[in-house]
Amino acid sequence: MIIPGILISIVTFPGVAVHELAHQICCRICRIPVYEVKYFQVSNPCGYVLHEATSNPWKNLLTSLGPFFFNTILGMLITLPAYANVFDYNYVGGTLGPYVTVSSWLLYWLGVSILMHAFPSTGDAQALVASVLKNKEVGVFAKIVTAPFIGLIYLGAIGSMVWLDLLYGVGMSVVLPKLLGALLF
Helix, strand or coil: CCCCHHHHHHHCHHHHHHHHHHHHHHHHHCCCCEEEEECCCCCCCCCEEEECCCCCHHHHHHHHHHHHHHHHHHHHHHHHHHHHHHCCCCCCCCCCHHHHHHHHHHHHHHHHHHHHCCCCCHHHHHHHHHHHHCCCCCCHHHHHHHHHHHHHHHHHHHHHCCCHHHHHHHHHHHHHHHHHHHHHC
16 A cells, blocks of 8 residues: 555654754754745645755755754654553553553654654755765765765655655664663663
8 A cells, every 4th residue: 555655754753853953953953044944834845844955065064964863863752751651561550551652653653753754755865976076176984975865765665655754764663672671671
C-alpha cells in the first residue's frame, strides 16, 4: 500500500517543523542570511528555508546535514522518557496510570515524528551538488568529502519509499534507552 508523502508529512508535521528549524539554526550558526522560512504547509514541499547562497563548501555541508543531527538527537531525547511506558517495562498503575500511558504515547509519536524527518531531502542534495560538486572554486578535498554524503542523501530518499524513515525513527527511539540500560544496569 502506497501512502502519499503529503499525508505522512501531515501526520508527522512536528518532524517537518524541526527539520526546517534545524536548517535555520545551521544558517544562523554559519552566519548565512535567511530570507524566508516555512516550517510547515500542506503542499509540496511541506517546509523550506530560503537562504543566501554561500560558496563555502563546509557551510553548505553543515546546513544540509544539520537536520540529520538535530532531529536525531532531539527525537531520541523526547522518546527516552516515554520508552518504558510505551514498551510496558515500567507500568504505572493507580489513578494516574491512563494519563501516563497516553502522555507516553504522545511523547513517543512526537519523538518518532521528529526522527522520521532527520534525513536531508533531495533538495538538500541538489543544493550540495550545485554549490560544491559543480562549483569550480571549491577544492577537490571538499568535493571528495561531500560526494559520499550526497550519495547517502539520495539513498535515504529512495529508502523512504520503502519506509526507511519510519524504521530509522523507531530504531533510533530504541537505541538511547537500550544504551542507557546497558550502561546503568
